[in-house]
Amino acid sequence: MSTELDPYSAQARTLTADVPLLSDRVLVEVANRIGVVHDLTRHRAAETGASRVFSALVGADRDRQLRSIGALTTNQEDLLSWIVQVANATSVTAYGLERVARHVKQVRDLAQAAYDGVRQTDAELRHLATVVSEFAAACERRLRATENRVARLERAVDAADAFERTLGRWSTGLTYRRLPWLCQVVLIAREVLAGPYGRAHRVDGPRDRSAMIARLVGGRPAGLAGTHTYLDEMVAAVDSKNAAEVTTWLLEPELRIGPMTEAVVLALELAALPSPARLAEPGRTALSLVRSRRGRPSHSATAVDVATWLVDEQFAAALP
Incomplete structure (x- = not known):
């Protein structure tokens, strides 16, 4: 089968x-x-x-x-x-x-x-990036502010050191000792302004000048006197030859001189005239001429007032 x-x-x-x-x-x-x-x-x-x-x-x-x-x-x-x-x-x-x-x-x-986690992580990363960017910007601002403060402090320290050196040499008689007091005030103010003190003044704003004026006045009489007496005292301290030389020092073409400085320069120019043409009171005459044209300075002042006028005028002329 x-x-x-x-x-x-x-x-x-x-x-x-x-x-x-x-x-x-x-x-x-x-x-x-x-x-x-x-x-x-x-x-x-x-x-x-x-x-x-x-x-x-x-x-x-x-x-x-x-x-x-x-x-x-x-x-x-x-x-x-x-x-x-x-x-x-x-x-x-x-x-x-x-x-x-x-x-x-x-x-x-x-x-x-x-x-979902990736999307959430991406959103968190974006938020974190924004926070980090804002934090970095804030840090940069704070860093710049700190750098500015440090630079300002360095300028202040340099200005104080330069100020002390200038006034220290003058007070010990190493500079300007043969010049009249008014001429010393003008030249010391310009020397201070030409260094770190003036740079700090230009960058960081006006600085207190009371300490400088107090040092410049020193032990001079504090009473009120005629402004022309300070000018006549200056003229009496120099002869005609020295007056002409000092006038050349004080006349700087690039500077705009104020009324008190102009009175000092004019008094020295009058003192430098030859004997027949020399005036008996060149300081009083210079003050009257300047006041007739500019209305200042006043007839009477203290030594502090005169020093303040001269220093302020040097600052105004050097730092417009």
């Missing part, structure tokens, strides 16, 4: 892609049993009436029926077992797909959380 497997091969190849297959041994047995059932069925169909009666009497027909039913039953059991395996495989596959689905959802949630 032969068994044809070709009808089942195509089905088997189709099933291999989707479900677990029967083992080769079980598949062969199922095919053999199906072939046996076909053979028994064909044999019974080919029997004549007498043969059927004889087979029924001797029990051959009953035996063939039992064999057919047994083969079909066994095949059904094998197929049922295979179906159970397929169901189990499907359950396992569904469970696996469920786990995969949960994993994919977790991955998606993590990806979304990471994306």
